[in-house]
Amino acid sequence: MGTIPEKLNKPYDPKATEGRIYKLWEESGFFNPDNLPSRHTEPYTIIMPPPNANGRLHVGHALTITLEDIMIRYHRMQGRKTLWVPGADHAGFETQTVYEKKLEKEGRSRFKMERQELYDEIMAFTLESKKFMEDDVRALGASCDWSRERFTLDPVVVREAQETFRKLYRDNLAYRGYRTVNWCTKHQTSLSDVETENTEKTDKLYFIKYGPFTVATVRPETIFGDVAIAVNPEDSRYQQYIGQEVTVQHPEKTINLKVIADEAVDIEFGTGALKITPAHDHNDFRMSETHQLPRIEVIDQFGKLNEKAGKYAGLKIAEARTQVVADLQALGLIEKIEDYAHTVPACYKCSTTIEPRIMPQWFIKMAPLAKRAADAVREGKIRFIPDNFEKIFLYWMDNTIDWNISRQIVWGIPIPALVCKKCNKGVLDDDMKAGTSCPCGGVFEIDTDTFDTWFSSGQWPLLALGYPDKKDLAYYPTDVMETGRDLIFKWIPRMVIFGLYLEGKVPFHTVYLHGMVNDKQGKKMSKSKGNVVSPIELTDKYGADALRIGLVIGNTPGNDISLSEDKIKGYKHFCNKMWNATRFVLTNAGDMTVDTSHPDLTSRDQEILAELDTVIKNVTTHFENYRFHLAGEELYHYFWHTFADIIIEEMKPRLSGTDEASKQAAAWILLQVLATTTKMLHPFVPFITEELWDAFPFHKEERLLIIEAWPNS
């Protein structure tokens, strides 16, 4: 009998342990690959998707942190030179909307503030919130290198993101465009396509008598911006009108419209005749390009009709629609009104219906960049887990449209450009001084717009490694990008594109996408439903280890999981089991050592060791194939139902017997199995395993489990 380490006499207390252990790890320096022992040579790198610095972590972040920490800890034990770069995201539009809500509560508005004043306030708010976010990351046990942490508004990041824009401009891949963009009338900014979400809506479909035609439209209030009527060139009903001008009746006057033929018009829908309003519809805009049609704006940035709408000027869209319809009805021009269910794009933050609006903006020419990215994936340079995301990625890449990167918000990286408000020309700010005259007679002014957040985030794998500084580029390309499956369009493609564009290499060889974390009934968590589970509350209650293993077991890549508090509680019991089994073994194994053979093993002992080898082999294979849920489950099952239930119980008579050799062998076997499983469980439950490891008797010198070697089978 050895002596039981004092601390094992008390039950495991995560609260008293986790902070202390984390501090021990941080002080050891092993989160930083530069400090790892010499056996760690080949780099293994993960760039942490930088959590938004505008609040606490949610449970989706907890899953990200857990999965990445599992990969990092496993590979660190495997002898890789592991680097996990943490970050904090200023999250442009996201944070600005959070801050606007705060302002609203205080009875203030960003539209009444100076730009700099607003920027400074959001910066102060973000830097304050960032600390809480970082504390949460630590609480989950993330073994990331804090000495390399980066914030997406660090001066060096801002500088390099702007430099990338200049490079794109000079390569003719960034240009000043003037076309319809997605406009949010509430937030007063344009949005890219991935920042809108399609929402089901039932509107009225109005059939309006329009000269010799009847046109079907859901937007009668835009008739003042109509410049043509379009029909399908194959439509036999309308052949005689194609190329002609027809006179149509508006409430206050009659106007003449050209009739054009375009393939895009669906013969079957409505009447097959379509009114064309290029300034307020993406399709119509495209037709205005092919048919050289004028563009008449009738709705302003606040969603109100302008002077072009005559007596309706100043009315909001909905009011104008009602009145225009009433007036048309009075004139006998409404043939019929039908209910019409369709999907319309809405602002993904406030659900306000997107207003297509013509604006001068900076665009990225996507086709050549996307092709290169798609080719890299087709050549197998990036593996998706699960692999069906490859198809989704390629579909998006093959169908991408030019990317609007201008945002009319202050919270972001300024676009380093000058623009002429008269002719909408744009130039780089280092090619010309503000105030220079434009050939058109206007003046070049500083562009007050900021970049779409994903413009800088897309460069993150490089920027997080200090690009273009070469020091850490040995860690590029990184190994795995692990993030939520909702970022398959928003983020992953941009990173592949910029990685190839700036460095000529894909930024990672593997993309691992996890599903969404839903509540225990499988419903999406949302504040309004009140079913949001806080990871930090769960950590406080059950310990970070229980949360971590509960998030991973039963969770397959790409599929959503349902998280219930009861499940986490169940895995706390597992931690309890580990604690007590270790206490029992260490009580009996005293001052033994492992890693050497023992002379008195029975054939049953040999069998146990062989079985353990199989477990090592299975678990290792699962790890290598990103099957963390199976690795965790196998370990859980083996530890509880083989080691604790069978092996320990079998050894009890030998341990209390009088045959000293058999007793020694039994204790040795138990210690051997325990040490091995403790190592393998470490990536999943790092706190309790590190704490237990400290109580093992064979430490010749102080040695942390975090850098122990992964068991060989």
Place this chain on the structure above:
RNA sequence: GGGCGAUUAGCUCAGUUGGUAGAGCAACUCAUUUACACUGAGAAGGUCGGGGGUUCAAGUCCCUCAUCGCCCACCA
């Protein structure tokens, strides 16, 4: 309109190359004989959505149908 995923125990979900169905919770029974009352142990519970096919063997592969969910999309 396209694409993808799911359907397995009462609930939420696992089941890696085809080879005797698993976990957590809930419900049931027992236990405080020195690892575990911050519980532990045990037993119970499933014709794996329907139908067809391949195979010695199918939850797993193929076809088909049904239901649910998600994503994408310029039919106004």
